[in-house]
Amino acid sequence: MAVILDSERNSVKAKAFLAVIYSVLALGAATMVYPFAVMLASSLSTRYDYNRHSPVVAGLFDRSDRFMRSIATHFDKFPHDVYTNAPASWTTWTEVAKDRRGVEDFARRELAPYSDAAFLAAARERADAFLRTLASRDPRGLSCAYDPRDVPRFVERRYGTLEALNAAWPVPHRSFFDISFAAESRAAPDKTVEGDAKFETWQALKKWYVDEAIAAGDHVSRTMPWPMAGHEDDVRNALAVQFADHGTRDFLAGALANYRLVGEYLFVRGRAFFNTIVLVVLSVLASLTVNPLAAYALSRFKMRSTESVILFLLATMAFPAAVTAIPGFLLLRDLGLLNTFAALVLPTVANGMSIFILKGFFDALPRELYEAAAIDGAPEWTVFRRITLPMCAPILAVNALNAFIHAYASWEWAFLVCHKESHWTLAVWMYQMSVDTFAGQPWCVMAGFVLVSIPTATVFILCQKVILRGIVLPSMK
Numbered sequence: 001m002a003v004i005l006d007s008e009r010n011s012v013k014a015k016a017f018l019a020v021i022y023s024v025l026a027l028g029a030a031t032m033v034y035p036f037a038v039m040l041a042s043s044l045s046t047r048y049d050y051n052r053h054s055p056v057v058a059g060l061f062d063r064s065d066r067f068m069r070s071i072a073t074h075f076d077k078f079p080h081d082v083y084t085n086a087p088a089s090w091t092t093w094t095e096v097a098k099d100r101r102g103v104e105d106f107a108r109r110e111l112a113p114y115s116d117a118a119f120l121a122a123a124r125e126r127a128d129a130f131l132r133t134l135a136s137r138d139p140r141g142l143s144c145a146y147d148p149r150d151v152p153r154f155v156e157r158r159y160g161t162l163e164a165l166n167a168a169w170p171v172p173h174r175s176f177f178d179i180s181f182a183a184e185s186r187a188a189p190d191k192t193v194e195g196d197a198k199f200e201t202w203q204a205l206k207k208w209y210v211d212e213a214i215a216a217g218d219h220v221s222r223t224m225p226w227p228m229a230g231h232e233d234d235v236r237n238a239l240a241v242q243f244a245d246h247g248t249r250d251f252l253a254g255a256l257a258n259y260r261l262v263g264e265y266l267f268v269r270g271r272a273f274f275n276t277i278v279l280v281v282l283s284v285l286a287s288l289t290v291n292p293l294a295a296y297a298l299s300r301f302k303m304r305s306t307e308s309v310i311l312f313l314l315a316t317m318a319f320p321a322a323v324t325a326i327p328g329f330l331l332l333r334d335l336g337l338l339n340t341f342a343a344l345v346l347p348t349v350a351n352g353m354s355i356f357i358l359k360g361f362f363d364a365l366p367r368e369l370y371e372a373a374a375i376d377g378a379p380e381w382t383v384f385r386r387i388t389l390p391m392c393a394p395i396l397a398v399n400a401l402n403a404f405i406h407a408y409a410s411w412e413w414a415f416l417v418c419h420k421e422s423h424w425t426l427a428v429w430m431y432q433m434s435v436d437t438f439a440g441q442p443w444c445v446m447a448g449f450v451l452v453s454i455p456t457a458t459v460f461i462l463c464q465k466v467i468l469r470g471i472v473l474p475s476m477k
Contacts, residue, residue: 034055036453037055037056038053038054038055039446039449039450040055040446040450041054041055041056041057042442042443042446043258043259043443043446043447043449043450044057044255044256044258044443044447045057045255045443045446046069046072046073046254046443047072047093047443048068048069048072048093048096048097049065049069049097050442050443051094051097052097052098057255058100059251059255062104063107063247064103064104064106064107064108065100065103065107066243066247066248066251067107067110067111067243067247068096068097068103068106068107069251069254070239070242070243070247070250070251071239072093072096073147073222073250073254074145074220074221074222074224074239075145075224076145076185077091077092077093078090078091078092078093078096079228079235081228081229081232082228082232082235082236082239083106083110083236084232086106087099087102090102110236110240111240111243111244113240114240114241114244120241120244123237123240123241124219124241124245126234126237127219127220127234127237127238127241127242128219130231130234130235130237130238131210131213131214131218131219131220131221131238132214134210134221134223134224134225135207135210135211135214137225139203139204139206139207139223140189140190140192140203141189141190141226142189142206142223142224142225142226143189143223143224143225143226144185144189144205144206144209144222144223144224145185145222145224146181146185146205146206146209146222147222147257148180148440148441149257149258149260149261149441149444150205151176151179151180151181151205152175152176152177152179152261152264153176153264154205154208155176155179155201156176158201158204162175162176168197169197169198170196170197170198171198174421175437177265177437177438178437181198181202181205184198184199184202185202189226190226206223207223209221209222209223210223217246218242218246219238219241219242219245220235220238220239220241220242258441258443258444258446258447259447259450259451261444261447262433262444262447262448262451263451265429265433265437265438265448266426266429266430266433266448266451266452271422271423271424272424272425272426272428272429273426275341275423275424275425275426276408276425276426276427278341279341279344279345279407279408279414279425280404280407280408282341282345283344283345283348283403283404283406283407284400284403284404284407286345286348286349286403287348287349287351287354287399287400287402287403288396288399288400288403290349290350291350291351291354291355291358291399292358292384292388292389292392292396293384294350294355295354295355295356295357295358295359295361295362296358296362296384296388298310298355298359299359299362299363300362300370300380310356310359312352313352313353313355313356314352314353314356315352316352317352317353321412321413325412325413325416328347328413329416329417332346332347332417337417338417338418338419339417339418339419339420339423340418340423341423343417343418344407344413344414344417344418344423344425345407347413348403348406348407351399351402351403354399354402357395357398357399358392358395358399361392361395362388362392365388365391365392369387370383370387373387397463398463400463401459401460401463404456404459405456408425408426408427408455408456409427409456410427411425411427411428411430411431414427414428415428415431426452427452430448430449430452433445433448434448
């Protein structure tokens with residue numbers, strides 16, 4: 001029954017009531033869409049613009065912002081020794097990103113001469129000559145604002161396997177993603193450490209940046225001269241030429257670099273994606289098998305202890321997951337099921353709330369259907385499979401959705417019962433990535449959140465169609 005009758009829809013009160021309802025719904029939608037937009041924009045950002053926490057990446061439509069972001073690609077902090085006329089308040093990239101007007105004036109002033117084709121051609125030759133000069137120099141005398149996203153790929157290409165890396169380096173690593181050159185980048189570039197494999201790899205990375213820039217037709221690299229005195233004009237010119245020729249390309253590549261790294265971390269290396277698929281499939285199948293069978297038995301067969309069983313099932317929801325995790329872990333340990341898929345699936349096979357809801361749906365079905373099936377001689381399994389389940393598709397879709405979300409997003413239980421990384425799921429790796437591996441690169445963490453949210457959104461949309469078709473449409477007839 002409608003809240004407002006058709007005859008009342010044109011009244012002032014009805015219109016005001018509908019306006020309030022639609023406003024509340026719009027506000028609710030905004031509170032859901034806005035955080036996701038911020039997360040999506042953050043996943044496309046860098047250290048320059050991440051702290052804006054804006055729902056839109058300004059570089060998509062602001063040329064001056066793209067130029068400043070291009071400079072941030074080559075320096076850990078704003079290079080005052082290169083741009084001596086920049087505001088003194090630009091101490092960090094976060095402070096630079098806040099000064100929108102200052103960034104616009106700075107970019108206009110720096111890029112104005114390069115709008116002339118003849119000037120740009122001469123500047124391009126000068127920048128290329130300067131880059132070739134850097135390529136001929138010993139990398140031990142050069143500085144480098146390296147990108148942590150490039151390290152795993154470069155080191156793996158250099159050593160081939162993790163075993164070869166750990167044999168050569170003094171400190172072993174669990175993964176190529178754990179490698180960092182933070183200490184080397186902070187040390188004086190002319191510092192020499194003889195016989196250190198990591199130090200030699202750091203020097204090779206600096207040279208690799210220059211060689212890759214030349215091969216790609218770029219005019220500047222992350223490797224810079226040190227000390228900077230005497231090279232300020234050459235660096236400024238190279239940065240401006242690089243932006244004039246490849247600004248849009250570099251912006252798009254930088255925006256997608258986070259997804260490339262996270263994709264390699266979550267989907268290419270290890271068994272995380274495979275483990276998650278197996279876990280989700282087994283959890284959904286178990287939930288759609290055990291829960292309906294238990295609810296059907298409680299609904300169809302009038303047992304004396306039915307109420308007690310229902311009360312026991314509901315009582316399981318009175319304890320927090322952290323409390324039940326302790327006896328659950330001890331039980332699985334005693335059964336020898338740790339580090340197995342059984343440890344992930346078995347504790348969630350039966351759900352008290354799902355059984356309780358399903359029993360209510362089964363109780364509401366017309367008894368005449370079961371009587372007609374009994375007259376026709378249909379066995380109980382046929383009645384359950386051909387009559388009961390098809391009529392309860394909406395609630396089964398809800399149960400499947402809940403089972404999927406729990407299996408897909410639950411990392412605490414998976415981390416507790418599976419200590420081996422070979423059995424970790426995407427949720428566990430996402431947790432590891434956010435608190436350890438990429439903790440210093442939150443923009444990469446945001447890219448990971450966007451990627452892992454896609455399957456959840458897709459499954460929810462598919463289940464939503466079943467729910468609407470099974471509940472909303474019949475109620476409108």
